Amino acid sequence: MASKITPRATDYSQWYIDIVLEAQLADYSPVKGCMVIRPRGYALWEKMRDILDRKFKETGHSNAYFPLLIPESFMKKEAEHVEGFAPECAVVTIGGNEPLEEPYVIRPTSETIIWSMYKKWIQSYRDLPILINQWANVLRWEKRTRLFLRTTEFLWQEGHTAHETKEEALEEALKMLMVYKSFVEEYMAVPVITGLKTQSEKFAGAVNTYTIEAMMQDGKALQAGTSHDLGQNFAKAFDVTYQTREGKLEHVWATSWGMTTRLIGALVMVHSDDKGLVLPPKLAPTELAIVPIYKNENKAAVLEFARQVRDDLKDRFAIDLYDDDQSSPGFKFAQTELLGVPLRLEIGQKEIEKGELVLARRDTGAKTGVPKTALADTVKSQLEEIQNNLFHRALAFRKEHTREVKDYETLLALMNGDGGFADAGWCGDAACEKKIKADTKASIRVLPLGREDGRHATCVVCGKKAHSDAIIARAY
Amino acid sequence: MASKITPRATDYSQWYIDIVLEAQLADYSPVKGCMVIRPRGYALWEKMRDILDRKFKETGHSNAYFPLLIPESFMKKEAEHVEGFAPECAVVTIGGNEPLEEPYVIRPTSETIIWSMYKKWIQSYRDLPILINQWANVLRWEKRTRLFLRTTEFLWQEGHTAHETKEEALEEALKMLMVYKSFVEEYMAVPVITGLKTQSEKFAGAVNTYTIEAMMQDGKALQAGTSHDLGQNFAKAFDVTYQTREGKLEHVWATSWGMTTRLIGALVMVHSDDKGLVLPPKLAPTELAIVPIYKNENKAAVLEFARQVRDDLKDRFAIDLYDDDQSSPGFKFAQTELLGVPLRLEIGQKEIEKGELVLARRDTGAKTGVPKTALADTVKSQLEEIQNNLFHRALAFRKEHTREVKDYETLLALMNGDGGFADAGWCGDAACEKKIKADTKASIRVLPLGREDGRHATCVVCGKKAHSDAIIARAY
Numbered sequence: 012m013a014s015k016i017t018p019r020a021t022d023y024s025q026w027y028i029d030i031v032l033e034a035q036l037a038d039y040s041p042v043k044g045c046m047v048i049r050p051r052g053y054a055l056w057e058k059m060r061d062i063l064d065r066k067f068k069e070t071g072h073s074n075a076y077f078p079l080l081i082p083e084s085f086m087k088k089e090a091e092h093v094e095g096f097a098p099e100c101a102v103v104t105i106g107g108n109e110p111l112e113e114p115y116v117i118r119p120t121s122e123t124i125i126w127s128m129y130k131k132w133i134q135s136y137r138d139l140p141i142l143i144n145q146w147a148n149v150l151r152w153e154k155r156t157r158l159f160l161r162t163t164e165f166l167w168q169e170g171h172t173a174h175e176t177k178e179e180a181l182e183e184a185l186k187m188l189m190v191y192k193s194f195v196e197e198y199m200a201v202p203v204i205t206g207l208k209t210q211s212e213k214f215a216g217a218v219n220t221y222t223i224e225a226m227m228q229d230g231k232a233l234q235a236g237t238s239h240d241l242g243q244n245f246a247k248a249f250d251v252t253y254q255t256r257e258g259k260l261e262h263v264w265a266t267s268w269g270m271t272t273r274l275i276g277a278l279v280m281v282h283s284d285d286k287g288l289v290l291p292p293k294l295a296p297t298e299l300a301i302v303p304i305y306k307n308e309n310k311a312a313v314l315e316f317a318r319q320v321r322d323d324l325k326d327r328f329a330i331d332l333y334d335d336d337q338s339s340p341g342f343k344f345a346q347t348e349l350l351g352v353p354l355r356l357e358i359g360q361k362e363i364e365k366g367e368l369v370l371a372r373r374d375t376g377a378k379t380g381v382p383k384t385a386l387a388d389t390v391k392s393q394l395e396e397i398q399n400n401l402f403h404r405a406l407a408f409r410k411e412h413t414r415e416v417k418d419y420e421t422l423l424a425l426m427n428g429d430g431g432f433a434d435a436g437w438c439g440d441a442a443c444e445k446k447i448k449a450d451t452k453a454s455i456r457v458l459p460l461g462r463e464d465g466r467h468a469t470c471v472v473c474g475k476k477a478h479s480d481a482i483i484a485r486a487y
Numbered sequence: 488m489a490s491k492i493t494p495r496a497t498d499y500s501q502w503y504i505d506i507v508l509e510a511q512l513a514d515y516s517p518v519k520g521c522m523v524i525r526p527r528g529y530a531l532w533e534k535m536r537d538i539l540d541r542k543f544k545e546t547g548h549s550n551a552y553f554p555l556l557i558p559e560s561f562m563k564k565e566a567e568h569v570e571g572f573a574p575e576c577a578v579v580t581i582g583g584n585e586p587l588e589e590p591y592v593i594r595p596t597s598e599t600i601i602w603s604m605y606k607k608w609i610q611s612y613r614d615l616p617i618l619i620n621q622w623a624n625v626l627r628w629e630k631r632t633r634l635f636l637r638t639t640e641f642l643w644q645e646g647h648t649a650h651e652t653k654e655e656a657l658e659e660a661l662k663m664l665m666v667y668k669s670f671v672e673e674y675m676a677v678p679v680i681t682g683l684k685t686q687s688e689k690f691a692g693a694v695n696t697y698t699i700e701a702m703m704q705d706g707k708a709l710q711a712g713t714s715h716d717l718g719q720n721f722a723k724a725f726d727v728t729y730q731t732r733e734g735k736l737e738h739v740w741a742t743s744w745g746m747t748t749r750l751i752g753a754l755v756m757v758h759s760d761d762k763g764l765v766l767p768p769k770l771a772p773t774e775l776a777i778v779p780i781y782k783n784e785n786k787a788a789v790l791e792f793a794r795q796v797r798d799d800l801k802d803r804f805a806i807d808l809y810d811d812d813q814s815s816p817g818f819k820f821a822q823t824e825l826l827g828v829p830l831r832l833e834i835g836q837k838e839i840e841k842g843e844l845v846l847a848r849r850d851t852g853a854k855t856g857v858p859k860t861a862l863a864d865t866v867k868s869q870l871e872e873i874q875n876n877l878f879h880r881a882l883a884f885r886k887e888h889t890r891e892v893k894d895y896e897t898l899l900a901l902m903n904g905d906g907g908f909a910d911a912g913w914c915g916d917a918a919c920e921k922k923i924k925a926d927t928k929a930s931i932r933v934l935p936l937g938r939e940d941g942r943h944a945t946c947v948v949c950g951k952k953a954h955s956d957a958i959i960a961r962a963y
Contacts, residue, residue, distance in 0.1 A: 038604065038607070038608075040553070040554050040600070040603075040604065041558060041561075041600075041603055042554040042556050042557070042558065042591065042600070045554040045555075045556065046554075047551065047552065047553050047554065047604055048551055048552040049551055050549035050550065050551050050619065052551075053549070053550045053551050053552055054549070054550075056552075057550065073526035073529070073530070074526065074529045074530075074533065075523065075524055075525055075526050075528075075529050076523065076524040076529055076532075076642060077516070077523050078516050078518040078521040078522075078523065078640055079521075079555075079593075079624055079626065079640050080518050080521065080577075080626075080640070081518070082517060082518065085517075097584070098583060098584055099583065100581075100582075100583075100584075101556075101579045101581070101582045101583075101591075102579065102580065102581035102582070103577045103578065103579050103580075103593065104578065104579075104580045104581065105576075105577070105578035105580065105590075106519075106576075106577045106578070106628045107574060107575065107576075107577075107628035107630070108573070108574055108576075114581075115518065115577075117555075117579065117593075124516070124517075124518070127516075127517055128514065128516065128523055131514070132514075137813075143526065147624070148555055148623070148624065150555065150556075152582045152583035154583070164554055164555050164556070166552060337613075
């Protein structure tokens with residue numbers, strides 16, 4: 012099976028598609044731009060969802076569910092919002108065999124329907140904050156789609172919060188950005204750069220959009236999660252006011268933030284190799300694959316030994332025992348590699364006699380002989396090592412493919428050539444940002460946080476005084 | 488707050504709506520026929536979902552996700568299916584600002600889109616069985632809606648399985664029916680009657696539909712879950728064949744089965760009372776409410792004691808401590824009753840001095856004095872008792888409101904009068920079934936399983952030989 016995967020060096024884009032299809036994470040569907048998330052892909056999403064959900068609850072949020080359909084007029088209440096989303100909407104015009112008086116759009120995001128409810132629920136400061144999250148499907152009509160990374164329908168979570176003050180809303184937006192960062196780095200083992208989007212790249216309807224940006228193995232950027240400071244924009248559009256502690260009437264302050272199934276695409280693109288998936292142990296549905304190697308004459312003994320090992324470890328690790336007769340050990344090895352199982356234990360007659368089993372790491376391919384008595388501890392420590400290694404390998408890759416760029420010629424050469432991240436200064440002028448987009452396929456992905464002093468003195472485009480640092484890259 | 492609930496005796500229907508709104512389980516939305524599931528309602532759904540999901544996985548099923556949109560032509564491939572669902576479809580005719588060449592319907596159920604994929608995935612008996620479940624939203628255009636019980640959009644799970652043989656598919660359909668029954672009885676504390684739907688009440692596209700039916704406090708029936716033996720209907724409609732172990736080509740055998748957010752409505756309707764929700768402990772988001780009773784002079788001491796009790800118990804039970812100053816103990820008591828918290832612990836100066844705290848049961852209102860040292864064990868045993876009591880109370884109610892009926896006059900009087908379940912014989916003729924519907928608002932809800940011998944010799948309508956027993960009732 013592994014042989015069906017196009018090598019990265021030949022065609023990175025096809026390599027990605029091959030992995031997703033061969034590892035059965037997803038499949039194309041007969042619905043334009045929509046995919047089917049198959050059980051192996053959905054198992055990853057379930058793990059990611061459960062971890063994120065726990066983090067949301069630990070930070071005081073509750074889940075709720077709002078309607079899929081949004082009256083078309085609602086979308087138009089916030090000027091920037093409708094401009095941004097109207098071109099991407101699917102519209103329901105018929106219901107119960109009759110034309111609808113007012114069409115509904117399928118939610119591309121839920122700010123408008125949610126704020127129409129918040130108007131009903133919020134009267135006083137006592138009703139605040141509202142900290143609600145929704146796990147849902149959304150739909151955005153896309154011309155060019157790619158499995159997981161950009162599909163017309165996708166699954167996501169969308170947090171929608173309402174606050175008394177501007178400061179509290181900003182604090183929430185940044186808090187959730189950090190929740191995203193810690194999830195992506197600690198569980199997905201994907202290093203990210205946190206920061207601001209430019210005004211032209213922000214969410215339609217936000218005051219500011221914060222983002223976490225990751226680098227894929229082809230040097231392109233992928234936006235892995237966004238958190239929006241919505242100011243009073245939606246409160247004003249839906250006339251949501253509250254009585255303050257001082258008895259005045261004021262508009263509410265808001266945030267929204269979201270992460271989607273495209274994260275599965277990022278997971279594949281950052282860690283995997285030409286043999287197939289490479290999964291970080293904390294997200295791998297199977298942590299350890301046990302492959303028994305036997306012939307007819309020793310089958311019973313080897314299988315019994317392998318099952319005993321499985322039974323010894325099964326309370327501590329998620330194990331898959333390859334004990335079927337349908338394929339050879341070599342095929343099974345390839346299968347564990349295709350599926351990205353972090354560790355593989357090889358058990359044959361030789362290993363049993365020697366009292367030392369072979370443990371193979373998916374990330375490095377390294378094999379170690381491990382005495383049966385040390386197995387549990389070694390599996391545990393190797394899983395931790397793999398988790399760490401994947402993160403640091405990806406971090407090293409990003410550093411290697413990030414260049415500080417001082418002049419426009421170098422930027423052009425880089426963005427029209429090898430790619431990667433350019434770390435440069437930007438004057439803050441939309442004209443300079445536009446020029447980069449016109450001259451390359453790259454754009455400003457993020458204005459990094461924590462660098463308020465700035466590494467760069469001048470704008471890489473116009474040479475004027477830099478307003479902030481900027482990471483420039485081509486992006487998914 | 489509790490005073491806003493209309494008593495059941497005055498208006499059962501309004502009582503139900505009042506509870507759902509006052510306990511903030513759900514709210515009306517601006518989208519016709521659609522509701523918002525608020526955090527308190529969604530917390531119930533999350534608990535139900537997690538328990539069901541675990542049961543599905545224990546029985547070998549995996550989750551996946553299929554597109555929301557279904558090409559209109561797919562719906563037409565199975566004749567009964569399109570006839571049943573076409574009138575309920577919402578249709579998307581515009582995408583990305585352009586009219587679509589082929590309209591899409593929003594899934595009312597996913598058999599057609601899923602079987603179009605199964606055609607791709609199934610070639611040989613080695614690919615079988617496929618045991619997939621999906622958690623999703625679906626949409627059925629409804630004229631008359633009622634919070635949770637019947638809404639245009641609802642959340643559900645839909646299992647879709649494919650098998651080698653007719654027998655295996657039937658076994659699966661019955662297995663999942665039993666999973667549903669055990670969930671509803673053991674966790675929701677709602678007794679159900681399992682059995683077959685009549686041909687006129689079955690799922691559009693099924694060979695047979697199995698159902699679990701529960702009785703509400705007004706004597707009406709509510710279908711709490713269905714499992715369908717689909718035979719080869721969808722395999723034939725989508726031409727899904729497989730190579731058998733004997734090398735022949737045959738159509739695949741199928742099942743589907745589903746449970747929805749309407750279960751939350753059933754939960755409310757079966758157990759609750761005029762004070763508000765009554766929740767079975769196994770599903771209650773809060774198991775124990777602690778209400779401290781204090782005046783200014785002893786506030787610090789009482790609160791400290793209450794917090795100590797909370798800290799002692801919090802690892803074993805889900806606890807909510809009502810330690811705010813915004814409302815009186817009386818208001819807090821009413822609040823715990825409105826929200827259906829199974830147990831309430833009342834702690835005041837008197838209780839602290841006496842060394843005996845007051846534990847109040849939500850289901851019976853009974854209060855017990857409990858020494859602090861015995862608290863954990865008493866809470867545990869009372870929660871178990873409440874869970875049991877709710878089930879047996881509901882079972883006794885159903886028995887009390889079920890009558891064996893031998894003649895049509897009695898059936899008419901019952902169904903046009905007090906209601907409840909009529910347990911009667913039926914000849915199997917659709918004409919007799921139709922006559923019941925024409926003469927009353929009732930219908931045959933279920934032909935009970937495990938009664939193949941039959942308690943009734945003759946059909947309650949025509950007096951001919953009974954083909955099976957039947958439970959007749961008005962229904963939600």
